Amino acid sequence: MPKKILIFDLNYYPDHVGGAEVAVKEITDRIPPDEYEFHMVCLGYDSKLPKESQEGNVHVHRIGFTKSNVELEDLSKFPLHYNKHLYLFWAPIKGMLLHRKLKFNATWSMMAHPSGVPQAIFGLFYPQVTRILTLQEGDPPEYMERLYKPIWPLFKRVFIKADVIQVISHFLEKWARDMGYTKDIVFIPNGASTESAGARADEATLQALRESVGKQEGDVMLISVSRLVHKNAVDDVIKALALLPTNYKLLVVGGGEDEDKLKALAETEGVGKRVIFTGHVDRTMTAQYRQISDIFIRPSRSEGFGNSFASSMVLRLPVIATQEGGIADFLFDAKRNPDKETTGWAVDKDAPDQIAKAVEEILAHPEQVKQVTENAYQMVTTTYNWNHIAENMKEQVFDKILKNNFATKEIFTS
Template sequence: MIPTENKKPKRILIFSLAYLPHVAGAEVAVKEITDRLNPAEFSCDMVTLRFTKNDLSEEKIANLTIYRKRWSGLPFFLQKVLFPFTAFAAALRLHRKNHYDLVWSIMASYAGFAAVFFKYCFPKVSFLLTIQEGENFGRRKVFRFLFKRIFRRADRIQVISNFLADWARKMGAVCPIEVVPNGVSLRNFQKPIDNNQKKEMKERFGFKEDDVVLITTSRLVPKNRVGDVVEAMKFLPENVKFSILGIGHLESSLKSLVTSSKLETRVRFVGFVNHSDLPSYLHSADIFIRTPISEGFGVSYVEAMAAGLPVIATPVGGIEDFIRDPSTGSEQVATGLFTKVGDPKDIADKISRLINNKVLRDRLVANASKMVSEKYDWNLVAQNMADILSR
């Protein structure tokens, strides 16, 4: 628990399109942060979309009171489109009762518009915008003019990488912007598994104990370029295997690529894995690899680093905040290897370099583990966010 002086708690209303149990990186971050805020200093409510009838319309999870809203009888895509108006109406009712000091928008899309509507009505209430988007930002050009108003109306912006800070400025932000990255649960990801457990995990996928296992945790979508790693497998020895954790609309085409490349015995599609089970999968592998064409931050790499894996990535977006390639400076401070975007042969070369150079591998793991412990522990992240929320 974050210590604080004895005073009246600050009332905060959070707008988020999704929340538990429907979560991704941004929603996980909200939970990790709010769980660690001292309720004597912060009182937090959230308005979010009620995805299904099984989701409670109101509940309290740890330090957060959640209000889920939806229009009856409408298809899901319309529920999303109408969420800014639904959330704004709910916020008006809640504000009459709770008199919020700050509204906090998670992401700059549906939730951001709800926060802007609120800000126009209550200009004295502070507006904090959190940016975590890692998609191709060009997709927003259709409504860029309206979208920019979210950035211009914010009183303060928190981003998870320097790349996103630059993007926020390009979108017209004139308020202070602070970089506070997402974190990782060191207790969960640094807990090792024994050799027998590692052997069992490999055998479950038909891999041998002495196989070199690559692993990725990734949505199977175009921007993440999982197919490039599959293509790279053609240039690597038979004992190099690849576990793919994640789902997405490219799964069928990726499986076809594996079949046409005759890699069925070397590539495994694990599918969706609960976040709580992820550390075991990481500890059973040897190298973490993810080669996207864009990335807002990349917490998957940080989790792999915490689990003690050497990582290979592409030098895009927020990834450059925490991966230092030996070619850009001293190997003494390197934390991973960079590979070229869309180049399977270069990917294979970087994998071979890690396999064949134990000194480099151990150095990268040690440097990355130290960096994660010093900068990406959720307790530290929550303290930094508490400082922002208290202003």
């Protein structure tokens, strides 16, 4: 009889997924269904999606307001905008109704914000159900703490009542401690889809893609694969592009609430014709966009981990990034981290001039780039391999707290 785990996550496949959702799928798809049965309560958004469906190894239960043919920008408009607020209280009710029928052994929250709050409410009514909390946050802790001031005692319970916390970066481990969690913490990072990301598309496909984005002979294509939100700092990449020669172009892959603002900035900076916005694209296409590009740049203002960096390293793209949050766990700069094997080029946040200089340095030293990208590739394919990560999640988290029949929940060692 498999152990049953109820996952709380805001979104899930097939649409509008981010790093947390990728992690859930990559992990659960690799765990035998005869050992663990996963259910999830998430928002549906699009009326074309069924209320229930099987997505890989996860049985998905969708709630919330919906409308037809939803685009990414619709999520911030009426009525879908209210979904994420209602989710805090709607999701635990749905979870409790499911629990009466399915009898879950554990709940698993993907991020404290916002999914931890439904888990905490569920736990008020069913304290005997084990609680697993994964910290995947990319937003600054100060922002999230300020956001939850009106329900601060409940938000604190997300942390202090967890039976185990798994973090994807040491930056988030510190946050868990700052929030009052005293038990052991399991450090298991996110990974990169090394098989799909590393598979090169045929040349005809890539040439057609180059033509579609206007990449010509002699052009240097910079790329940022990102949600277009303030924390991901695509604005700084646009400002850096204005400092570089006219044969340098920027491919912005992804959509988000700041898209119109960024397009206006590109015009203001005089690089409107050199910045190509793809809008939201299927995640399976992002590898092809990387393959026609020369340098990956994402100078994040905050970051929990950043799957996008690792996926770029798999393709041996040179990576320019800040060392904010979890990025510091894997991006090591020759000057800033002389004791580490170099894996990228680090810049300060809010520093377009440093981005431009890093681009020039990369273009000027091809042999150095070859060594650095090989270092990064080897690191990602060994340390950040989803097969290893799923195995660690199963053994160090699920098996340890659900199969070892502890006398109390308090006994847990990582």
